[in-house]
Amino acid sequence: MIEIELDGKKVEVAEGSMVMHAADKAGTYIPHFCYHKKLSIAANCRMCLVDVEKAPKPMPACATPVTQGMIVRTQSDKAVKAQQSVMEFLLINHPLDCPICDQGGECQLQDLAVGYGGSSSRYEEEKRVVFHKDVGPLISMEEMSRCIHCTRCVRFGQEVAGVMELGMIHRGEHSEITTVVGETVDSELSGNMIDLCPVGALTSKPFRYSARTWELSRRKSVSPHDSTGANLIVQVKNSRVMRVVPLENEAVNECWIADRDRFSYEALNSDERLTQPMLKQGGQWQAVDWQTALEYVANGLKQIKADHGAGAIGALVSPHSTLEELVLAGALVRGLGSDNIDHRLRHAEFRRAGGVRWLGRSIASLSELQRVLVVGSNLRKDHPLFAQRIRQAARKGAQVHAIASCAQLADSEAWAMTLGATLKAEAADWFQALADVAAAVAAETGAAAPAAGQAHDAARAVAKSLLSGEHKAVLLGNAAAHHADAERLLALAHWIAQATGATVGYLSEAANTVGAQWAGAWPQADGLNAGQMLAGGLKAALLLNNEPEFDSAAGLRAAQALGQAQMVVTLSPFKSNLEFSDVLLPIAPFTETSGSFANAEGRIQSFHAVVKPLGETRPAWKVLRVLGNLLGLQGFDFETSQEVLARLQGGSATPEGGLTAVPADRLDNRATPGLDLSAPAPAMTEEPAAAAIYELDGIVRRAPSLQLTADGRRGNVAGRRHEVRAEEVTA
Secondary structure: OEEEEEOOEEEEEOOOOEHHHHHHHHOOOOOOOOOOOOOOOOOOOOOOEEEEOOOOOOEEHHHOEOOOOOEEEOOOHHHHHHHHHHHHHHOOOOOOOHHHOOOOOOOHHHHHHHHHOOOOOOOOOOOOOOOOEEOOOOEEEOOHHHOOOOOHHHHHHHHHHOOOOOEEEOOHHHOEEEOOOOOOOOOOOOOHHHHHOOOOOOEEOOOOOOOOHHHOEEEEEEOOOOOOOOEEEEEEEOOEEEEEEEOOEOOOOEOOOOHHHHHHHHHHHOOOEOOOOEEEEOOEEEEOOHHHHHHHHHHHHHHHHHHHOHHHEEEEEOOOOOHHHHHHHHHHHHHOOOOOEEOOOOOOOOOOOOOEOOOOOOOHHHHHOOEEEEEOOOHHHHOHHHHHHHHHHHHOOOEEEEEEOOOOOOOHHHOOOOOOOEEEOOHHHHHHHHHHHHHHHHHHHOOOOOOOOOOOHHHHHHHHHHHOOOOEEEEEOHHHHOOOOHHHHHHHHHHHHHHHOOEEEEOOOOOOHHHHHHOOOOOOOOOOOHHHHHOOOOOEEEEEOOOHHHHOOOOHHHHHHHOOOOEEEEEEOEOOOOOOOOEEEEEOOHHHOOEEEEOOOOEEEEEOOOOOOOOOOEOHHHHHHHHHHHOOOOOOOOOOHHHHHHHHHOOOOOOOOOOOEOOHHHEOOOOOOOOOOOOOOOOOOOOOOOOOOOOOOHHHHOOHHHHOOHHHHHOOHHHHOHHHHHHHOOO
8 A cells, every 4th residue: 555645634545546546535526527437547638637746747636646655735726727727728619508508517517617717718719610420319429519538438438338439530629539430339338428428529319408407306216127237317307207327336237327228218208108097898999997997807807717717817927027016916816826927938948946046146246257158148238237347357357258149149349348269059059069168177177077068179268268267157148048958058057167166147137037036926836837828828817017929939929829818918008918908007117116126146126116107007016906905815905015025025114124135045046956968959949039139128119219229220120010009009
């Protein structure tokens, strides 16, 4: 540690730290624009000039290393005059458009100009103008004349997103930030550039001109999409979600969010929202009141149970639903005497797991990995925030290996990180590829291989890498979890992990995949699994927050099978499943209800509603509670969602008194015992069902700006047919 004196105070910092780091530790603010704690040091803006004793001129705090006994003054006349001079220089060409700037009210330049800028300018020459750029549907670069060339956006692309999409061209007064001619910004993390921009050069295109920052209320929430559980600040005006930005949480999402977390809010205000209960009568949809709709559902379930038995009733529930909703859905189905409930809609294999499958380590620890083997994932698109953590590890020297299909792993650019050995194989051959790696590990360690494999060069490279280093992980992706041979893939991955000292875990598809397992949202005894229910095994189906045609492995076959049921009840925030549903019940999306998600590491994060439910929309847990009461079931007397969570936790009804993570004794990534690893892999007629980045759930599918991106256009076109079908609903 090195001790310096900062404004008369003694501060100890690690050797190699900069003066800015010492100031951060001491709680001393030094004005800056280009410095950011998550990015490399550029020293572009010079706003952080400070007075260092014995230095001939003011020094940039962000780029000046500390030395033993250094004396630094941040408030001396020398430092302040230097900062004021830099501010005057920055404002020479800055346009005088604060009144119309979208960044007004949350602009670092605007704030610092108050403290360090002059009351008038000495310059009378014309200001320069930089031509605007069109870089896609998410980021607006209409006012690049405001850019102060801090290069935060450029460094973010290089260092965090892994793709240098923006860069600086020309020199001096002709310098400007731009893309390669005509290209768009297509990174799945691109929206973070908007937050990083200290002026109004980069702004949100969907949010642009819709509200002023001081008109917005800021409320905490949690992302309902992938299994990161990113923490959000949802900004609201007049009970309408206007913008979503990250809430910093170093243990989960750091200070970043993916674009689908940021821009999917557009769907919450779309015309496709279902705002009142509806019944299909004579082939036509009619709006009804809640009492009529719920009594119709309750009476229908009672009649079907009487005619066909409880085994004819089942629920297909989304892993994007909250813990509370999943608990009550399970209680409802089992209260009727059925065990037909499942969240594994995209799975092709349904062996009963002994415990809750999870990441196998903390999310934060992904950044510190030294060796990684990823199986069956398009990592960058499936899990953007996990990918950026592993990208951090790769920048520090970690060796990242992959077993994936050609589509998932076209080249190293597909993951935007340096890859080590890769085994390109179609899904049907993943078991053999893993067996080859296991054989190579066995050859290196002298152990007996668990399955017949060939230790070829690529397999040996992976094996040698995994046998070296300290922090190691074997991670199974969405397609591996949904694979027809998923359990044997896990068994091989587990053997490799044990033999090499690595952890094994699932990246997990949805916001609450881990929570759905913990809540028991799958058959516990002899109930039908999702595949059987989607093949036509039900007379009455409850669909919670999902569209089987787009959210299941069955696809179009699911619609055909459910069309044969006597009654299909859809609980959804959107006008969906119109072809085969008999009842539509409008339930609240995550912004309009309270609830909890358990992310990939098992962390339980609770949140509250940030806006009032739209129209006649009701929280799904309340709808399920009332249905339970109408059916005369026991244990449905809940006043709050916290009480529902408490039933699952077996503890206090308050978040403070309840669990903050899924109990450790429930987390278990061991494969089903007794699997025959010598048997040939099952024949596969189709690839595992893994959703494209902007087809993951009903909210992102309905976000117009996301669907206009390059990734959105490349996604599953069939997943957007709901736009036409929604028009069939009549109010």
